[in-house]
Amino acid sequence: MPVHSARSLFDTNIKSASDCLTLYDGVSALRTRLVVSWVLRAGVVFVVSALDTYFHDKIKYRVGQYSLANLPPALAKFEVPVSDLTKWDKAERKGNVLRNWVTEDLGTRPLQSPTAIAEALKLCGVTALWDTIEPNKQQRVQLLEQLNALVKRRNQIAHEGDRETSRRSGKRLRTIERKYLEDSIAFAKTLVDKIETAFPR
Numbered sequence: 001m002p003v004h005s006a007r008s009l010f011d012t013n014i015k016s017a018s019d020c021l022t023l024y025d026g027v028s029a030l031r032t033r034l035v036v037s038w039v040l041r042a043g044v045v046f047v048v049s050a051l052d053t054y055f056h057d058k059i060k061y062r063v064g065q066y067s068l069a070n071l072p073p074a075l076a077k078f079e080v081p082v083s084d085l086t087k088w089d090k091a092e093r094k095g096n097v098l099r100n101w102v103t104e105d106l107g108t109r110p111l112q113s114p115t116a117i118a119e120a121l122k123l124c125g126v127t128a129l130w131d132t133i134e135p136n137k138q139q140r141v142q143l144l145e146q147l148n149a150l151v152k153r154r155n156q157i158a159h160e161g162d163r164e165t166s167r168r169s170g171k172r173l174r175t176i177e178r179k180y181l182e183d184s185i186a187f188a189k190t191l192v193d194k195i196e197t198a199f200p201r
Contacts (some may be wrong), residue, residue: 005201006057010192013050017043017185024178037173039156044117047188048154050114054192055105055111055120061172062124062201074122079101114144114149126199129137147191152183 020043027036066075080101091097111117118129135141155164156162163171197201 002156006054006061007192007196009057010050010054011072011111013053014047014185014188015052017046017181020046021171021178021181021185024181037176040178040181041162044150044154044176044184045157047181047184048151051188051191052111055086055117056106058126058199059106059120059124060099060103062126063102064095066125067094072122072125072127074119075102075124078123112154114147129195129199132198133191143191146187148188 020039024039024043026037027034027039042081063075075098078101087095088094106120107118109120111120114130114180118149121129130140134143141182162174162176164174165171
């Protein structure tokens, strides 16, 4: 079985978004009456999903390496039910218990907003995430604005059917271009590259 990492799984997951571009091009070439822009919207959802999963995996794969002697401050304060302490006592590999506790706690929480991402990554020893990966303040602001905009668009697609919501909009679909998905994929890959460079493993 191949050995996976947060990065290798991201590379696998982001392919779903790239496949949407290929599918969009193929269906468009057929000149059918299908509204193929939905394929682009699906691709945007896949991009955010790949990023969200990456951050969860980054924590999961890093947090298990710690012992009680070297816990990051945020992990040292992590709360577990008293009834779960027997799992720690019985475990031969304590790191697995830490990983499982943290993974279960984060399992229902999206890691999409810059604040949520940065706070969660502190559990695995990643501090000052955004300042570290982008020291230039102006460029950091642009990066975070782009991330927020991408997540907002994903939410518009997933929760509003990507339709305009104003009273006089007629509930028209928002426009989406192929280049938007292409740029979104490139942005996600660049973001992960920056994080992997600053915080490998």
